[in-house]
Amino acid sequence: MYRKITxxxxxxxxxxxxxxxxxxxxxxVNGLWTYTEFNSQELLRGFQNTRLPPKGLFLESxxxxxxxxxQGGSLQLNPLSSLDGQRVIFGLRPCDARALRTLQPVFAxxxxxxxxxxxxxxxxxLGLACQVQCEGSFCSEMGIDPQDxxxxxxxxxEFPEGYIARIITDKGNILAGESAxxxxxxxxWKLARGQIRGRREKPLFDLERVQVNVLEYFxxxxxxxxxxxxxxxxxxxxxxxxxxxxxxxxxxxxxxQGVRFRCWDSCAFPNFTKMAVHNPREExxxxxxxxxxxxxxxxxxxxxxIACVGCGRCVVYCPVNLDLREVLLEVSR
Amino acid sequence: MNQRNEFPEGKNxxxxxxxxxxxxxxxxxxxxxxxxxxVEASLRETxxxxxxxxxxxxxxxxxxATFCISSSPTRMDxxxxxxxxxxxxxxxxxxxxxxxxIGLRGPYGNHFPLDKxxxxxxxxxxxxxxxxxxxxxxxxxxxxxxxxxxITILYGxxxxxxxxxxxxxxxxxxxxxxxxxxxxxxxxKDWKGKVGLVPIVLEEIRPSPDGAVAVTCGPPIMIRYxxxxxxxxxxxxxxxxxxxxxxxxCGLGKCGRCNVGPIYVCKDGPVFSFAEMxxxxxxEF
Numbered sequence: 001m002y003r004k005i006t007x008x009x010x011x012x013x014x015x016x017x018x019x020x021x022x023x024x025x026x027x028x029v030n031g032l033w034t035y036t037e038f039n040s041q042e043l044l045r046g047f048q049n050t051r052l053p054p055k056g057l058f059l060e061s062x063x064x065x066x067x068x069x070x071q072g073g074s075l076q077l078n079p080l081s082s083l084d085g086q087r088v089i090f091g092l093r094p095c096d097a098r099a100l101r102t103l104q105p106v107f108a109x110x111x112x113x114x115x116x117x118x119x120x121x122x123x124x125x126l127g128l129a130c131q132v133q134c135e136g137s138f139c140s141e142m143g144i145d146p147q148d149x150x151x152x153x154x155x156x157x158e159f160p161e162g163y164i165a166r167i168i169t170d171k172g173n174i175l176a177g178e179s180a181x182x183x184x185x186x187x188x189w190k191l192a193r194g195q196i197r198g199r200r201e202k203p204l205f206d207l208e209r210v211q212v213n214v215l216e217y218f219x220x221x222x223x224x225x226x227x228x229x230x231x232x233x234x235x236x237x238x239x240x241x242x243x244x245x246x247x248x249x250x251x252x253x254x255x256x257q258g259v260r261f262r263c264w265d266s267c268a269f270p271n272f273t274k275m276a277v278h279n280p281r282e283e284x285x286x287x288x289x290x291x292x293x294x295x296x297x298x299x300x301x302x303x304x305x306i307a308c309v310g311c312g313r314c315v316v317y318c319p320v321n322l323d324l325r326e327v328l329l330e331v332s333r
Numbered sequence: 334m335n336q337r338n339e340f341p342e343g344k345n346x347x348x349x350x351x352x353x354x355x356x357x358x359x360x361x362x363x364x365x366x367x368x369x370x371x372v373e374a375s376l377r378e379t380x381x382x383x384x385x386x387x388x389x390x391x392x393x394x395x396x397x398a399t400f401c402i403s404s405s406p407t408r409m410d411x412x413x414x415x416x417x418x419x420x421x422x423x424x425x426x427x428x429x430x431x432x433x434x435i436g437l438r439g440p441y442g443n444h445f446p447l448d449k450x451x452x453x454x455x456x457x458x459x460x461x462x463x464x465x466x467x468x469x470x471x472x473x474x475x476x477x478x479x480x481x482x483x484i485t486i487l488y489g490x491x492x493x494x495x496x497x498x499x500x501x502x503x504x505x506x507x508x509x510x511x512x513x514x515x516x517x518x519x520x521x522k523d524w525k526g527k528v529g530l531v532p533i534v535l536e537e538i539r540p541s542p543d544g545a546v547a548v549t550c551g552p553p554i555m556i557r558y559x560x561x562x563x564x565x566x567x568x569x570x571x572x573x574x575x576x577x578x579x580x581x582x583c584g585l586g587k588c589g590r591c592n593v594g595p596i597y598v599c600k601d602g603p604v605f606s607f608a609e610m611x612x613x614x615x616x617e618f
């Protein structure tokens with residue numbers, strides 16, 4: 001089902017939603033694109049993608065899990081209240097939405113993490129088709145169509161007069177049931193699929209080959225030593241990654257009270273797996289090998305999907321230019 | 334748009350139960366066993382676990398750490414866990430006294446395969462604090478002694494002072510239905526048991542692999558050589574079980590630390606047969 005809306009009406013519509021929900025959209029803050037409260041800002045001029053992925057809106061970089069009060073010898077736990085409040089995020093890209101769907105089974109399953117799952121269920125995802133191939137990206141190689149996606153509630157394509165919306169979920173249908181939207185045809189939707197500027201003619205590597213070969217390369221210490229030689233263990237690749245989800249549990253104790261929180265951690269750090277007498281991944285090449293093998297094979301064995309969406313952030317923000325695409329190309333050979 | 338997400342009560346997977354320390358047993362110079370009981374009386378009735386499972390223990394303000402439950406599900410009067418003082422949380426635990434409150438999440442992980450042990454000769458091989466998870470299973474097996482054939486326990490520590498659970502070792506050596514062998518790497522003038530590394534003593538006592546299952550836990554180096562000795566004695570990889578140690582935080586298969594290949598040791602383990610381990614354990618162990 002398709003609808004269309006003019007630019008001006010889209011702004012009005014998003015503004016109107018603020019009466020019922022927190023509405024987030026991309027805006028430049030201190031020169032960096034980020035998801036922030038929608039304030040009728042000039043929408044999306046020059047926007048490709050945010051510096052940080054939206055994962056932090058779901059798996060917060062720091063999130064309190066429960067608290068306690070201690071007085072004398074007694075101790076009392078303070079559970080947290082529910083995460084209320086509906087949210088609408090506009091302007092998400094197909095890669096980042098796929099990443100959220102990729103994370104979902106990790107936090108669902110036998111031990112559901114209500115914090116992540118409530119954040120997901122209370123948020124409507126409004127996607128936006130890409131028009132430019134982002135620097136460092138390889139989304140097409142990862143099987144993601146930058147101009148179509150079913151990972152949203154509503155997915156928008158820009159066309160000269162405004163936006164054409166593909167309504168995907170019931171929630172999305174209710175949201176777009178407002179009068180500002182007009183009927184649109186499948187034909188108009190197809191016509192709105194534009195060209196991606198800077199798109200490669202041929203894929204950089206064959207993903208299936210990567211998935212198979214990475215297990216064959218796994219025992220090859222020299223290969224991983226060479227590949228990871230320039231890595232400086234800064235962990236920025238995991239920080240900016242929309243699918244990296246390793247976390248730590250830590251305590252903050254204040255006089256008479258405390259809080260346990262969950263915070264991002266990284267497999268790039270040497271102490272991540274450090275135990276009393278043994279550290280299975282003390283050496284850098286073992287950690288780099290773990291990250292690549294987990295994303296491109298182990299995760300798939302557990303959840304039937306690759307834990308990379310090709311957004312290219314790790315490529316662009318690596319301070320030593322360790323280009324994952326080059327690694328994957330080598331693995332695929 | 335206005336629907337409310339109810340926070341399902343008691344469903345915060347990260348929130349522990351409060352436990353009171355009822356007794357602390359010093360095991361060695363740096364190891365203590367804690368006896369703990371649920372503060373909430375109803376949980377004393379409903380909580381259950383199986384030998385080999387572990388839990389996450391909280392010292393509020395210091396953090397959480399992972400230890401196996403070292404008591405047996407056949408003795409549910411209270412829970413026991415044993416801790417060697419090595420880091421932040423373990424040091425904080427060692428400072429606590431009876432009456433103090435800690436937290437417990439669990440039980441987590443899989444368990445020793447009691448169904449595969451029934452009717453078999455069982456060979457327990459433990460080293461140092463590695464006896465803790467075996468101890469849960471040993472008590473479990475001894476409390477249903479008639480379900481099993483011969484029971485042999487081989488336990489080693491660096492020195493007589495480093496032997497854990499001395500009260501259990503004494504009881505087992507007095508038990509006519511148990512063959513108990515204790516060994517130390519280096520003895521002293523009062524030591525009357527064996528002197529020698531666990532794998533070497535194992536090859537001396539030459540247990541038969543026929544109808545037997547071996548269950549081992551100890552430091553990685555001991556496990557490595559014990560496996561080789563068992564192989565020489567004719568044990569097949571599916572006859573040998575162990576419980577793996579890996580750094581864990583969540584215990585729920587999410588935080589990523591204990592991931593080895595497609596396995597999350599906390600969720601898919603920690604108990605594995607060596608036949609299973611060969612499929613995923615690499616040069617990381």
